[in-house]
Amino acid sequence: MPPRKKALPRPLPEGWIVTDAEKRQWRLGKMIGQGGFGLIYLASPGTGKHDEDEAEFVIKVEYKENGPLFSELKFYQRAAKPADIQKWMQVKRLRFLGIPKYCGHGIVEFDELSYRFMVIERLGKDLQHIFEKQGKMFKNQVVLNLGLKMLHVLEYIHENEYIHGDIKAANILLGFKDSNKLYLADYGLSYRYSPNQIHKKYEERPKKGHNGTIEYTSIDAHKGVAPSRRSDLEILGYCMLHWMCGKLPWEQYLNKPELVLEAKTKLMEKLPESVTQISPHGAKCGEIAKILSLVKKLGYDERPNYHMLQKILLDGLKETQKDFNDFLDFSPVSEVEAHGYCLYNAKENExxxxxxxxxxxxxxxxxxxxxxxxxxxxxxxxxxxxxxxxxxxxxxxxxxxLTGSDRQYEDEYLIQQANDDQIEFSWRKWCLLLVFLIILIVIVTLY
Structure with a gap:
């Protein structure tokens, strides 16, 4: 019985040897993860056994009938050739561009089932793992640096007529041996927005609405519109807002896509105040508000001004006294250490x-x-x-x-006061004597 389309494939045995389209052989190691429709194995070139801890490659596997891995493979073959990436880095004067290195692909048969596989370089932990481990809070400079690195990647793939379509922390991975390198991976939902340099037309299709990761997907995607360059930038803005604030205003509505769309529309309509209101004290959300404001003004088929967007984040990064090429400090921090006190979502704000x-x-x-x-x-x-x-x-x-100019009269005043006291004493003495005589006369008369 053929496998059901989009079903998760049955695991391949560890140690299985597969041969790619270029006749190169790869040995499957242990399975280290799985996506929506595929499995991920460690891999090593050749048929010999290698130390898996040092494995530099992974193999992504899914049923041949499925679509995501095929879309991802086409992206790498058309838009991510190593020579093209190297040339772009030289033109843009970049030390690094975070797109995983494609190494090969092929079809393999196992247990009467057909599998498609793709070999890429091995990457480390995803950003979502780090984000949750830190209590869902990144420092100002880390968020600005992340946004700047992702903008460089988006500019490259957009210039190659592709949209990523699913930017989120789970699809941003650290380099396996260099934690300062970040890769935007998983191009299973990548989309050619301008095949043959003819941009797709704007068309709302409600039946296909709310596609993508609900927290971050664009307003266009909520309406069923095909993704565009502005969609990727809008998604990145929501991601940065989440990394900076820890939560998004519509998180309590994730099971009600219409309310999420309403909340996102309200946020975009009231920029920049809407972002400022949910920003932690001391956080650099002003840059995010500026980026979303520019995205809001973009036409559906308009080319973004990537230089201006990158400059906004670069200027903000300089204010934190950090450089774009500085080491990314993912050390755990508390809310206060990262930004200060924060009112997170609409309910808490209320x-x-x-x-x-x-x-x-x-x-x-x-x-x-x-x-x-x-x-x-x-x-x-x-x-x-x-x-x-x-x-x-x-x-x-x-x-x-008694002071000042009247000081000369002080003695006279005291003498006069003494004389007055003496006269008063004499008068009282004679009055008492008179009373005594009257009493004496009365007593004599009675007797």
């Missing part, structure tokens, strides 16, 4: 905003109460304050009489 409003309202009430008390106290104390100020002024005036 809850935090509501808490802020309540806190602000409470503070306003307390502030008004305090102001009222202050006003009442001021009203009550004002007359008393005026009275005290008047007395203070009088006392100061009296003191001034």
């Amino acid at each position: 809850n935090s905003l509501e808490k802020h409003k309540k806190y602000k309202k409470k503070n306003k009430t307390e502030e008004n109460h305090f102001n009222k008390i202050t006003q009442n106290l001021t009203k009550e104390l004002k007359p008393r304050t005026t009275q005290l100020l008047t007395k203070k002024k009088y006392a100061e005036d009296e003191c001034n009489k």
Whole structure:
């Protein structure tokens, strides 16, 4: 019974020898992964056994009737010839361009089933693995550098009339022996947008809508429109936003594609404010907003200004005092260490905003109460304050009489004060004597 189209193939035995179209032999090692429709094995050239830990190649296998590996193979054969890539790097003055090296392909029969295989260089861990291990947060400079490296790759494949169509962290891999090299891999959904230099026409096909990875797929893809250069750039913008912020505003709607489309449309319509609102404090999301703003203005068949897009990220990278060729620091960091405090998605933003409003309202009430008390106290104390100020002024005036120019009268004042006290004492003495005499007379009279 022939295999069902798009079914995951039955595993091939380890150690199996396959021969490619150029009559080169390859030995299959252990299986190290699988995609939607294919399997991935370590591989070594020749028939002899090699140390798998040092294997420099992998073989991707799927049923011959399937399509993704065939599309990927055609991309490598047409657009990713090693000589063409090397020439492009020289023209653009690049040290490295992140497209995996194609090594061969062929058809193999096993257990009465036909398999298509393709040999490419071995790559290391994918970016999704690192992203999740770090708690879904990358540093500013890492995100800007990632975006810049992917822009260089996209410019190359676009100039060769191809669209990648499925940019995401799972399809971006580190070099096997050089963690500073990044490769945009898996061209199973690659698409020729301009065969014979005639661009595909814009046509919405709702029945084919929402194609691709729902988190990142473009607005055009949601509408069933064939992918274009602006689609790839839009997808990259969403990826960078995710890497920078940790989440996307539409993550809670992933099981409802129409709501995801609505959220993406709203984000694109309200740029750059929409990006700024979900950006962590201190994050360089301004560059992402600028890129998405330029993408928004692009026509469906218009060639992007890659130089301008790259310059936006390069300028942002320079502000972090990092260089494009610097080592990519994927060391784990906390949210605060990466960017500062962040309000991630719309729901969290709404809850935090509501808490802020309540806190602000409470503070306003307390502030008004305090102001009222202050006003009442001021009203009550004002007359008393005026009275005290008047007395203070009088006392100061009296003191001034004894100082300064009036100092010469101080002795006279003291002598006069002493005389007054003596006169007052004499008057009191005579009054007491008179009272005593009156009492004495009354007593004598009664007896």
